[in-house]
Amino acid sequence: MTSSVVALLPELVLLLGAVGCLLLGSWTPRRRQGRVRGVAGLVVLGFLAATVRGLLAPSTTAFSDTFAVDEVTGLLRVVVGLALLVLLALAGDEVAGHPRESEVYVLLLLGADGVLLVGGSTDLAVLVVGFLLASIPLYGLIGLSTASTAPEAALKTYLVGALSGIVLMLGAAVLHGLAGSTAYADLDAGVTAAPTAAGAAGVVLVLVGLLFKAGAVPAHFWVPDAVQGSWVTSAAFLTTVPKLGAVVAIMRLLDALPRQDVWPALVAVLAAVSMSVGNLAALTQDDVRRLLGWSTISQVGYLLAVVAAVPAVDRARPTLLLFLAGYAVTNLACFAVLRAEPGRVRVEQWQGAARRRPALTAALGVSLLGLVGTPPTAVFVAKVLTIAVTWEAGLAWLAVLVAANTVLSLAYYLRWLAACLARAGGDAARTADARTGPGRAPAALAVGCAGAAVLLGLVAGPVLALAG
């Protein structure tokens, strides 16, 4: 028990910190809620410190093998912790003075904790708990926004999420019935022995639940609405953090299922559909928030492609972790740019942005090209590795599809970039300029994140070694 508590110390720090922030928030006058953010930041720093301590210790499991504390969990914690710091800074700019300011910070911490639980769990029961803890703060985060579209977005997310949760629980129940246990370790024998249809039903149902968390096809359609309808902070959170945990969870599940079986192929197909649907839908988007929403759906497709290769290729696991980290920092940079220019929503409103805000546009350019996979950013290295590992895993068609989708995605990322470079012509851009506040903090965040994306690409070697 003691060792379990020590192993889960980072998660506990986050949980207790969130409760502490909630209490502090209720006793703090509304005008001075900014200090809750400071405390939340300290909590995350404490979480990161505990994480580093955990990284130095040997791999272990906690609470009777229901939670794995290995390099994967360790790196997931690092990425989530750093993402939380960025998100808190972003939130400080956006929600300061809002009546529910401290609740936003609490929800961010709790949601991230749930995501870590999803990512680390090696037991279906814990997975379900983690799913709920990761989802419910998300609904709150979307719904708290004052935007008129927020209630609809929250409701949509809630309905899809609740349905996915039920499907996940149903799948967990089926697998429990087949394997006689909820532990991943027993799934291999259980699913192999069971009738094919029953095993398939169980696995697919669990997968669907996780795909909602990941924002991947077929449980994806809440993503663009939620991104468009909520705060930039919430949008940045929901397109980054839950995906990390969900993708890791799918990887763990896949690893536990019978080897040399159809499951990698199924994940490969889901990956292929997700990246293609995301990219095709993003092509026609005029609202940059929706564009980014669809783009994240396609990015999850690439991530799932790596997951599909995990059982067959050893190097896929470090690749996935690098990709997760690279994706997170690049995606956060994009949203920080959005926050720095709140007046520019439609693509054509970005005209003239390069001239008015060169550093910010450069950050946007680096992150958009980074999402495409242009060297030397982190996603480039990750994508090269993705193509390599899927190829090695015997999924050459998927490797080709990843490359083809990358070309497809260029069209819409470039459309946005081209608009930034164009001269400010239309009234739309002028009104956008007029409405734009200074947004210094988000701009600095965007530049920092874009720089980190490049840096992570340059030091990809050590990161991979750490993850492997």
Add this chain to the structure above:
Amino acid sequence: MLSVLVLLPLLAAALLLVPGVSDRWARWAFVGVTLVEVVLAAVLWARFEDPGVNGLAFEQQVSWIPGLGASYHVGLDGLSLALVVMTCVVFAACAVYALGDEQRPRLQAALFLALETTCLGVFAAADLIVFFLFFDLSIVGMYLAIHGWGHGDRARSALQFFLYTFLGSLALLLGFIGLYVASEPRTFDMVELAASPPLQGSGATGVLVLGAVLLGLAIKTPTVPFHTWLPPAHTDAPAIGSAVLAGVMLKLGTYGFVRIAMPMLPDAWRAWAPVLVVVGIVSVLWGALVALAQSDLKRMIAYTSVNHMGYVVLAVGAAGVIADGTADAEAARTTAVTGAATQMVSHGLLTSALFLLAGVVWSRRGSYALAEYGGLARPAPRFAALLVLAALGSLGLPGLSGFIAELQVFAGSIAVVPWSAVALLGILLMTAVLLRALQQLLTGPVHGLAEGFADVRAREGLPVAVLLALAVVVGLAPRPLLDLLEPAAAAAAALVAR
């Protein structure tokens, strides 16, 4: 030393991005850095000793992603050194030419210096990932150059250029990964891959992987039918952008043929050789014929590039046709590859000069339409002299570098593939194209936009004159260049015959 040469422009570009730098200062910094690069390249040449087959001079290697078998690995052989020197010269010429540019000179200087790093990086790379990294970044840089400093329908042209060449680079990446997956132990190192080519005797897989590599390189080169991005990109690019694009960046593709495709996939290269010969011949003839039909000076020059790159493809294709193993055939194939390499250098010098001259026309009158000019020789004699010399070089007149290149290409290719003699027609057509353009622009009564046309100024004429002087030097005394290129070409030809 080599890394300094490659990375110095990037460093300078970063410094120029500091907002306080004045435009005047930036222009001269651009010139200064590119001249330093020329000196550095000259020093490298002076200290160069042929490293032999599969060796590299000035080699440097730093571990980057050990798990992936990728490292920062650079080095030069004769071919890459020649192209590095040519690149430095072209950029220096562009820097001098750009002294008069008024449009955001500070950013332009930074952008082109960064571009110089990417181009040098591709030629120096000895690791496929490093190669790809610079290859891809060069596309981003050129996109920004066309978008930011071009004219006409520049946004559309830039986007088309980007999408097309990026698609090519992804095909290239797929091919690289195919090589990587097949190598044992897994590596992206170009020296190791060339020393023990993976996929030898693998039949269809090798052919497919080379297909992906060839597609990527063919788009970049460009050869027919992948050339359609080139004319709009050139027409709407700024003068120095066109000069860099045609003079240096087209070579990134043909260089890849000799550096990557031939030594790493010799078996598959031989299987593809007939296709390459045909593509080369079609490019030669198609490029010339379409150039003949152009009424726009810059589009015409762009199409002559398709023609000239066709010679390169023809020669490297012919080098893969192994009819018999006699010493004569071996020598002919070496000659063909040497010709291809010479053509890369020669085309870099001559086409850059032509595009800079086209830039002069645009800066005076804002039109490239051949029909709107006439009798330019009278108001602008220096311009006329330079243009005539560049055009004569481009059509392969003896005494100029283009002749040396094309002579070797044909001597080598026809010896191996006799029917490739059809491509000789291309030279004839090219003569017609260029003479017709000269006639329309320069001769006859002064009319249209030619009236009051100001002659070239020093900062415009000097870089062009230097480029042309080098073309003359190569034409009259080709030995130093050939001494550099021949061992590398012989090595490539021998590697294909494995």
